[in-house]
Amino acid sequence: MKSSTDALLHLDITLMKQVQVILLLSLSLVLFCPPLVISIDPSFNDDVLGLIMFKAGLEDPKGKLSTWNEDDYSPCNWVGVKCDPETNRVSSLVLDGFSLSGHIDRGLLRLQFLQILSLSRNNFTGTIAPDLLSVGGLQVVDLSENNLSGSVPNGIFQQCWSLRVVSFANNNLTGKIPDSLSSCYSLEVVNFSSNQLHGELPSGIWFLRGLQSIDVSNNLLEGEIPDGIQNLYELRELRLGRNHFTGRIPEGIGDCLLLKLVDFSGNSLSGRFPESMQKLTSCSFLSLQGNSFTGGIPHWIGELKNLEMLDLSANKFSGWIPKSIGNLDLLSRLNLSRNEFTGNLPELMVNCIKLLTLDISHNHLGGHLPSWIFRMGLQSVSLLGNRFSESNYPSLSISVSFHGLQVLDLSSNAFSGQLPAGIGGLSSLQVLNLSTNNISGSIPVSIGELKSLYILDLSYNKINGSIPSEIEGAISLSEMRLQKNFIGGRVPAKIEKCSELTYLNLSHNKLIGSIPSAIANLTNLQYVDFSWNELSGSLPKELTNLSHLFSFNVSYNRLQGELPVGGFFNTISPSSVSGNPLLCGSVVNHSCPSVHPKPIVLNPNSSYSNSGSSLKNHRHKIMLSISVLIAIGAAVFIVIGVVIVTVLNIHVRSSMSLSAAPFVLSGGEDYSGSPPNDPNNGKLVMFSGDAEFADGAHHLLNKETEIGRGGFGVVYCTVLKDGHYVAIKKLTMSTLTKSQEDFEREVKMLGKIKHQNLVALEGYYWTPSLQLLIYEYLARGSLQKLLHDDDSCKNVLSWRQRFKIIHGMAKGLAYLHRMELIHYNLKSTNVFIDCSDEPKIGDSGLVRLLPMLDPCVLSSKIQSALGYMAPEFACRTVKITEKCDIYSFGILILEVVTGKRPVEYMEDDVVVLCDKVRSTLDDGKVEQCVDEKLKGNFAAEEAIPVIKLGLVCASQVPSNRPDMAEVVNILELVQCPSEGQEELQ
CATH class of the missing domain: 3.80.10.10 (Ribonuclease Inhibitor)
Structure with a gap:
């Protein structure tokens, strides 16, 4: 009994000890273990919430952020997100190149432990938040290569104690660089490049x-x-x-x-x-x-x-x-x-x-080329526009030092001698330009070994011989310029193997034979010039298959037969086929006979000399009668034109005084804020930049802001809210302008025409009765003002400035003609000069706003300046082409060189500039042809060719006038090197 009692007592004591151990363990867990609730820290929800808010405002076309799930417990495994391993808080957000768009949402402010924020190479828009850098301890901020706009906030760098790298590059940011940037003492890298920051x-x-x-x-x-x-x-x-x-x-x-x-x-x-x-x-x-x-x-x-x-x-x-x-x-x-x-x-x-x-x-630089120029390893050499005159080239045929050479430009120097036979050894050559030198001899057959060559320019030399058929080996050739040489023979049919050719100029040589039909296999061709050769035969019909062709010139050859019909040839300029009297077709106004006429047989018994004399007298009478009729017809057209102008001006002014009121009297409100569908307020469109005027629309058309008048309307000056000035042309030909749809289509097309020698169109304004064109403003004024105003004596244009103006006008007009636009109204008041002496042609393409290109309308309504109008305007039967611009340009050349107006009225005489210069030049008095303000300080070797060029351009016969592209080449050819011209500045 006692033993059982002892056993029970022992069991109780054991149980009591176990309970004590359990209690002690429980107590220790309570006292020393952290609570389990730390695993559901609400800070994790802040990071998830912030990123989900950020994602909600984005477009993600490539689904890059598909792993971002608002139900996730932690964002640490999301794409582009990294967390600190110690705190498990978001420390890095890198989404570069994800194609995201939208605004940078303020949800990112919840990421209080963020150190790296990189959102570059996306399409984010909107502005930069002023408190963006207040996020946690940001060290790197990269928002480059987006479309962010607006100014950089002044206070954005007030909390940048930890910032090391900041990049806002390649956006559309404006304003100034904030002074607060200087408080970021930890900064190591600053990149604000490629924006519009000023100050x-x-x-x-x-x-x-x-x-x-x-x-x-x-x-x-x-x-x-x-x-x-x-x-x-x-x-x-x-x-x-x-x-x-x-x-x-x-x-x-x-x-x-x-x-x-x-x-x-x-x-x-x-x-x-x-x-x-x-x-x-x-x-x-x-x-x-x-x-x-x-x-x-x-x-x-x-x-x-x-x-x-x-x-x-x-x-x-x-x-x-x-x-x-x-x-x-x-x-x-x-x-x-x-x-x-x-x-x-x-x-x-x-x-x-x-x-x-x-x-x-x-x-x-001048003298001989040092031999090291052609040593091993050199890839690109450009000596263009110097005075090097080495007569013998290095031996290319035995040298291995050229194998890496890719670009060799020795153009516009004084090199002579022949092209080396071993030129094919330049196995890596891509560009070879030896133009405008004195190189003679023939083109070596090894030229076909240049498999990588894509530009070959040997123009303006003295090269003879023929074009080798081995040229077929230059399979990469894209541009081949051989004009202005003495090359003869035929155009090799094997040139069709140069399938990459886009530009082919063989003009001004001595080529013979027919144009091979194989040319039609060069499907990439865009520009072809065979003019001024001795080519014969007919034009291959297959040429109509050249779908990319925009210029094809075969003028002044011996071609015959019918012009191809279809493709480019339906719109080919008559000047491109002129000088071939045996060509026929609608373009040359010469119908092709369906049946060949019988040969004329002369009567051997007739008196040839008498009949010839009679025929000559009869022809003289006919020509005289035609001249009289043309003169009378011209006078009648001019009178009719003056009447039309007067009636139209009265009608336009009366209608404009009523219709312009809603625009001028606008109560001081800017039209950028007017409802676009309200016809009374009109439609204001700027192609780029701010569309608001600094002083409001009601200040635009005041007499005080008027700066000029022309054939198309009155010009005013105003300032935009971004601070730059613009010129506004109020069209006074509203009764002739097209519908709104046509008007806007044409104006937008004109707005896309950009060239350094054309005044830029920046926007337009439309109502049914009032149209405005908004141009860049050139404060220096027009060429007419610089040449002829009283103040022009104080700032005389030097010869170098005048040549630059002529050259610039030529390039601008050549560009217009390449765009298939005719100016129709070229004169010194329509040419403006910027602060760098660069000319800019105004009113380019405005004739497209007219409903019809009627010679009477053009001559009476637009070509209002006396002396610039080409003679073909007076004859309704003559087709108006770009040659009318070239006539006006010729007059402008003479005006710039002489400093005289095209027509000047003396006390008892009228002096026509063109006739006066021609007469003076024929007398050998070059000095009298140049503006006396220059006091002999001009380059005669330039002046004489320029004057002659002006006279050729102002020829009475349109077909005798050169194309503008050729004019530009001539000017560049006659331009002297700059040595010794400092005194001409």
Whole structure:
């Protein structure tokens, strides 16, 4: 009994001990283990919620964010998301190149532990939130390559204590760089490039001593570069290129000893090389391209031993190229083009053993080419526009040093001699340009061995012989320019093997025979010129299959037969086939006979001499009668035109005074805010930029803002809200304009025409009774003003300026004609000059707004300036072509050269400029043909050909006038090198 009792007592004690252990364990768990609720920390919901809010405002066309699920417990496994392993909070959001669009939502502000935010290469729009950088401890922010707009908020950098990298590059941001950027003391990289930022560079940026890279290139920044750059001891990259900076390079730049990349290109900086730059021995990239630096290249340039790229092009550097440049044995790219360097290339440059690209074009260098030019490894050589005159080329046939050469441009020099027979040894050559030299001999047959060649330009030389049939081997050839030589023989049919050809110019040679039908197999052809040769036979019908053709010129040959019908030839210009009297077809106004006429048999017994004399007298009478009839007809048309003009002007002015009221008297409201469907308010459209006027629409058409009148209407000046001025043309020919649909279609097409020598159309305004065209504004005024106003005596245009104006007008008009547009109204009041002496032709293509191209309407309504109108306007039976523009251009040439108006009224005489110049030139009095304001300070070797060109362009016979493309080539050919012309500036 006692033993059982002891057993029970022992069991109780054991159970009690186990209970105590359980209680102790439970207590320890309570006291020392963290609560289980930590696994459902609400902070996880903040990250999920913030990212889901961000995603909700996005478009995700590629489904990149499909893994983002609002029901997930944690976002750490989502695409583009990374978390800190210690806190399990989102630390990195990288969505580069996801094709996302939409706005950057404020949901990102919930990510309080975010350190890296990278959304580059997407299509985000909208503005940058002012509190974006207040998120957690952001270290990297990259919003580059999107479509963000608006200004950078002033206060965005007020909480940037941890920020190391910021990039807003390649967006549409405006405004200024915030001064608050200077408070980001941890910054290492700043990239605001390729936006539209303006104003000055904040000087406080130089106090960010940890800064390693600055890139504000491709903006509109202006003013001088502030001092203080010497504080940036850690700076490695400095990119300030393509802005509007002025002044000099800060002298302190030499203290940034770690600089590897320096880019000041595309600004308006001036002065000389700062001496301190010689301390930048770590620099590998240096570009001062496109500024106004002067002086010579300092000899210490050779001390920058790490230079790999040196670009000093498009400046005003002068003197000799220093020999020390040969010390740059790491140099791979050297560009000294478009400067005023003289002398020759230093022989020591043979030590630049890694040089791949050499461009010294458009300088005054001369003499013989050093042999190292053609050494092994060089890939691109451009000596264009110098005075090199080496007569014997290196022996290409035995050299292996050319095998890497891809581009060889020796054009516009004074090279003579023959093309080397071994030119085919340049197995890698892609571009060969030897144009505008004195090269003679024939084209070597080895030219067909250049399998990679896609541009061959041997134009403007003295090459003879024939085009070798071996040309078929140049299978990559895209452009072949052989014009202005003495090449004879036939066009080889094997040229069809050059299937990549798009441009073929064989004009002004001595080619014979027919045009091979194999040409029609070159299906990529866009431009063909066989003019001014001795080609015969008929044009192959297969040419109509060339679907990409936009220019085909066979004028002044001996072609005959019917023109091809179909394709491009349905719209071919008559000038492109002129000078071939035996051609027939509708284009040449010569019907093709269906039956050949019987041959004429002369009676051997008739008196040939008497009949010939009688026929000559009879023909003279007929021609005299025709001349009288044309003169009478012209007078009648002019009188009718004046009557029409008067009636139309009265009608237009009366209707405009009533119809313009809703626009002018708008109560001060801008039309950018008017309802688009309200016909009384009209429709204002800008092709780009701000569509609002700074002073409101009611200030536009005031007499005070009027700056000119022309054949199409009155021109006013106003300013847009973004600060730039525009010119507004109020069309006074509203009764002749087309419907709104036609008007808008034509105007939008004109808005796409962009050329540096054409005034840009920036927008338009439409109501049924009022149409406005909005153009870029050129404050310097018209060519007429610069030549003839009283103030023109104070600022006389130099000969160099006049030549540039003539050349620019030619390029602008040639571009219009390539676009198949005829100007019809070219005169000095329609040519404007910008601050760089670049001419811009106005009113381009406006004739397309008329319902019909009637000669009477054109001559009386548009071509109102006396002296510029081509004679064919007076004859209704003559087709109006681009040749009427060329006549006006010829008159403009004479006006620019002489400084005289096309027609001047004296006390008892009327002086017609064209006749006066022709008479004076025939008398050998060239000096009297040039504006007396120049006082003999002009280049006679340029002036005489230019005057003759003006007379040829102003020929009474349209077919005698050259095409504008040919005019441009002639001007470039007669233009003298720049040496000795400083006094002409």
